[in-house]
Amino acid sequence: MEVDQVVPLPRLPRVAVCGGTHGNELSGVYLVRELLKLQREVMKKEQEEDLKPASVLLVLSNPRAMQQCRRYVDTDLNRCFTHATLNGPLSDMAPYEIIRSRELNALLGPKGSPAAVDLVCDLHNTTANMGLCFIAYSDCDWICLHIFRHLQREMPDTPMRFLHFDVSNKESYSLDSVGKHGFAMEIGPQPHGVVRSNIYTAMKVGVQHMLDWVRLFNSGNVFEGGFVDVFTMVKHIDYPRDSETRNITAAIHPCLQDRDFCLLHPEDPLFQTFSGETVRYKGTEPLYPFFINECAYYEKGIALSLARKRRVTIPAIRVQTEQEQQPNEQGFASEEEE
Numbered sequence: 001m002e003v004d005q006v007v008p009l010p011r012l013p014r015v016a017v018c019g020g021t022h023g024n025e026l027s028g029v030y031l032v033r034e035l036l037k038l039q040r041e042v043m044k045k046e047q048e049e050d051l052k053p054a055s056v057l058l059v060l061s062n063p064r065a066m067q068q069c070r071r072y073v074d075t076d077l078n079r080c081f082t083h084a085t086l087n088g089p090l091s092d093m094a095p096y097e098i099i100r101s102r103e104l105n106a107l108l109g110p111k112g113s114p115a116a117v118d119l120v121c122d123l124h125n126t127t128a129n130m131g132l133c134f135i136a137y138s139d140c141d142w143i144c145l146h147i148f149r150h151l152q153r154e155m156p157d158t159p160m161r162f163l164h165f166d167v168s169n170k171e172s173y174s175l176d177s178v179g180k181h182g183f184a185m186e187i188g189p190q191p192h193g194v195v196r197s198n199i200y201t202a203m204k205v206g207v208q209h210m211l212d213w214v215r216l217f218n219s220g221n222v223f224e225g226g227f228v229d230v231f232t233m234v235k236h237i238d239y240p241r242d243s244e245t246r247n248i249t250a251a252i253h254p255c256l257q258d259r260d261f262c263l264l265h266p267e268d269p270l271f272q273t274f275s276g277e278t279v280r281y282k283g284t285e286p287l288y289p290f291f292i293n294e295c296a297y298y299e300k301g302i303a304l305s306l307a308r309k310r311r312v313t314i315p316a317i318r319v320q321t322e323q324e325q326q327p328n329e330q331g332f333a334s335e336e337e338e
Contacts, residue, residue: 111169146213164230
């Protein structure tokens with residue numbers, strides 16, 4: 001696709017900002033609480049002045065986990081949004097997060113339907129030194145990629161990357177997949193159960209710029225095309241483990257710790273065993289590590305993940321005109337009839 005070709009895309013009238021999907025990732029929890037407070041004040045003013053209310057839906061995703069300051073109560077909520085999980089049989093003994101995922105799907109979706117919200121931004125923290133990352137299931141969603149470019153321009157001092165998990169819509173498992181467009185905004189490093197002012201502020205500024213971009217897009221602004229470096233996840237690497245106990249026998253090597261998105265070459269130090277030996281990376285190609293030593297991934301058997309980087313060309317975009325919207329709406333109708 002040519003960079004200078006202007007692609008018309010549907011308006012984004014309904015945007016959701018979600019925090020607390022993991023109850024101990026506190027930047028999103030406190031930011032959504034703050035935005036809810038501000039929204040109430042704005043709505044009161046709009047009602048007094050007879051203005052149209054704002055169309056941003058603010059969601060605290062996992063209130064029980066938030067109350068306990070835990071990642072989850074029964075199971076990881078951010079793995080509960082596959083097609084099978086959302087549509088399978090539900091028993092009386094279903095985990096809390098399975099039930100909650102269906103409530104959120106009803107609120108924001110249904111996933112994959114014309115009724116779903118237009119954009120979901122789900123807020124997360126990581127203990128890894130990853131800066132600000134967008135995590136998305138598509139490397140050709142021009143809306144998400146343009147929002148990312150906008151944040152890059154507006155926040156030049158914040159390290160920023162676009163992560164792509166190549167998973168089908170049916171198998172996509174996280175909350176942001178419920179919207180027509182969606183991404184997780186992942187910011188670190190921040191310990192779980194802790195809020196750091198610099199990380200909170202970066203998230204707050206990022207969300208504000210995202211919402212500003214949506215308003216500009218809906219108002220008819222044309223956004224120039226360009227390029228985005230996309231990191232596509234290739235594989236996960238587990239810690240070395242004892243064959244009998246399955247306990248880990250090594251930690252991330254000091255030369256690798258905190259070096260997220262720094263190229264890892266074959267034979268570079270990967271782990272340091274508890275007896276002091278170095279375990280080296282045995283891959284066949286250089287790859288980019290991320291989520292290095294993420295606290296929440298010990299239980300998932302992930303010491304780090306590896307990605308390939310490539311440059312993606314994105315076209316210029318603008319909002320569709322009313323005439324252009326009508327064929328799009330007819331397309332949705334025909335899909336439903338099928």
